[in-house]
Amino acid sequence: MKLLIIEDEKSLCDNIFNYFNEEGNICESCNSLTTAIDKLSAYKYDCILLDIGLPDGDGFGVLDYLRENNRNEAVLIISARNSLNDKILGLNTGADDYITKPFHLAELKARVVATYRRKTFNTNNKLIFNEITINLLGRTVSVNDTAIILTRKEYDMLLYFIANKGKVISKNAIAEHMWGDEMDMHDNFDFIYTHIKNLRKKLLDAQCADYIKSIYGIGYKFIAE
Template sequence: MKILIVEDELSLQKSINEYLSGLGNTCSAAGSYAQALERLDLYHYDCILLDLGLGDGEGLQLLSYLKRTKRAEGVIIISARNSLDDKLIGLGLGADDYLTKPFHLSELNARILAIVRRKSAQGEHKIAFREISIDLDAKEVKVSGELVHMTKKEFDLLLYFLANKGKVISKSAAVEHIWGDDADMADSFDFIYTHIRNIRKKLMDAGSGDYFQTVYGVGYRFISE
């Protein structure tokens, strides 16, 4: 998953980043309102962790921006404020959850998983398409019940395409999803072809149909029918 951590307490920001990155997520951090806006103007995320008290702005303002621009990211407010009013305002502005500091990082991770699952898989623990099934908890891919071994990036990329069946995904969007904000450092996005080719081969070797379509000059589409 691709996660943006908006937190101006640098020690907590670092702890969250290291913990979630250690679980295989792609994390970016912003220590201020301005930095958060800059990253949101450039990238999309699966989930945003948002502190309300930022040095140069108010986290609720960022929530208003996300709502106004109709962003689809899940949002968890992480705040030392345990005020019912703040919770109601935050949830009313579109936040998906509210976690009061201090908290256990394992609980934060569980809440992130629940939100992303709800948004991408309608709350289910598994996603199925024809003979392909993905277990979100075990991070396993199966074809007609047979386990298909994939790297983390291959798993994330397949899940991304399945969650966006029928949509054309550009190379840059695919790279950004699995590589995070460092995607800008790539000389080209051609290496995404290798990942797609490997996924297709592994699925088809296990007996799956070929559902990836190349949209020349643009990117790829995972068929929806």
């Protein structure tokens, strides 16, 4: 996947860059509207991470450019404003998703992967990770062709883990992903433990390799083979 990160806050940009820059991904970054348009006019990308608040104009300019040139990059807006109007405006002008600062990198990754997947949905509606096959359309999971029944939360969590495979994910990030922004239940980590324990058990019961590793004191890691 080829990614363009448009973010003016240098350290944030670097962190996103490092997190996404792994095998199979090509990342590029820029920090202003002008450089973003320059890059976009020269190269094609799969996905664009776009900060709305840029020093030389707002990021909606990028969306306008993409639309005028009939480009079909997936765009994920990063905004400091949790404003419904901005969200609607962004999604109406061609963005595919909207994430509000502050966010966890794991969440960002999961969103980017999901957005990219949606864009390429017609060609590929099956996600295969080693022996695990996920039918994204029917939301079903099978291990070595044996179907396993997962609850909605377990299914979400599995997708989340696979999107962030090989990364340590903090319990905070998982909690926020599971309970959403507004449920105000982030201090409650027991559920995560229960859900993950159940998910892991179901996978192991289906003769799946033990991918979910607990990192004591901080969170979990889905080991990438």
